[in-house]
Amino acid sequence: MAKIKEELKVEVAESAKLLIEKGLSPGRDFGDTSLRDKESGLIYILPRPSIHQPICDWNQVGPDDVSVINIHGENVGDPKVLPTVEAPMHLRIYQERTDVYSIVHSHGEWSSVFAGARQSIPAVTLDALETIGVEEIKCAEYARIATKELGDNVVKALGTKSKAALMANHGAVCVGISLDEAFLVAHLLEKVSMQVIFGHLIGKPITITWEDFGDAPTYEDMVPQEQ
Ligand SMILES: [Zn+2]
Numbered sequence: 269m270a271k272i273k274e275e276l277k278v279e280v281a282e283s284a285k286l287l288i289e290k291g292l293s294p295g296r297d298f299g300d301t302s303l304r305d306k307e308s309g310l311i312y313i314l315p316r317p318s319i320h321q322p323i324c325d326w327n328q329v330g331p332d333d334v335s336v337i338n339i340h341g342e343n344v345g346d347p348k349v350l351p352t353v354e355a356p357m358h359l360r361i362y363q364e365r366t367d368v369y370s371i372v373h374s375h376g377e378w379s380s381v382f383a384g385a386r387q388s389i390p391a392v393t394l395d396a397l398e399t400i401g402v403e404e405i406k407c408a409e410y411a412r413i414a415t416k417e418l419g420d421n422v423v424k425a426l427g428t429k430s431k432a433a434l435m436a437n438h439g440a441v442c443v444g445i446s447l448d449e450a451f452l453v454a455h456l457l458e459k460v461s462m463q464v465i466f467g468h469l470i471g472k473p474i475t476i477t478w479e480d481f482g483d484a485p486t487y488e489d490m491v492p493q494e495q
Pocket residue numbers: 298299373374375438439
């Protein structure tokens with residue numbers, strides 16, 4: 269049996285507060301986070317409130333409230349601590365994307381405009397293109413919460429490269445190699461969502477493509493060289 273690491277439970281518990289601080293959980297208990305331990309493969313994930321765990325605000329989450337499951341969804345930690353209802357979606361992402369070690373499922377204000385309209389978001393700035401990794405952040409087909417179908421749809425929208433996808437009429441999913449990166453992606457997703465909405469007010473937002481972006485500049489490109 270793999271060792272359960274207290275420090276990873278602390279990290280996930282702290283990330284619950286970040287969801288609220290960063291405006292990604294307007295109901296204070298919307299959305300959820302998880303991380304995958306690079307050594308054991310175990311997944312540390314926010315809980316599903318229950319009679320044993322009456323949590324109604326993510327600010328109340330402590331390390332003992334964090335659920336630990338394996339890649340098949342079996343609870344390997346405290347049996348009374350159940351994983352979030354969106355655990356099937358988190359699992360589908362970890363199963364398909366071996367490059368992903370953290371997930372932030374948000375209900376952000378600006379990205380929710382696109383989720384509500386079931387519209388994808390074009391990357392209109394360099395930082396969105398570079399950080400999220402695609403020219404278009406896709407909106408997954410609608411599926412009910414807590415279903416494997418929702419996970420399947422999100423996996424399809426993420427594809428092999430994207431670090432973000434929208435969930436139709438629901439919210440967004442951002443991924444990364446760490447919770448820091450997944451939160452950075454979530455921040456950029458809100459920023460690009462706002463940029464596209466305001467872009468429509470002043471004209472037509474223009475997608476920046478990888479062709480526009482070109483190759484990353486080298487040191488020699490940036491620093492004048494002595495002749
Ligand atoms: Zn949600």
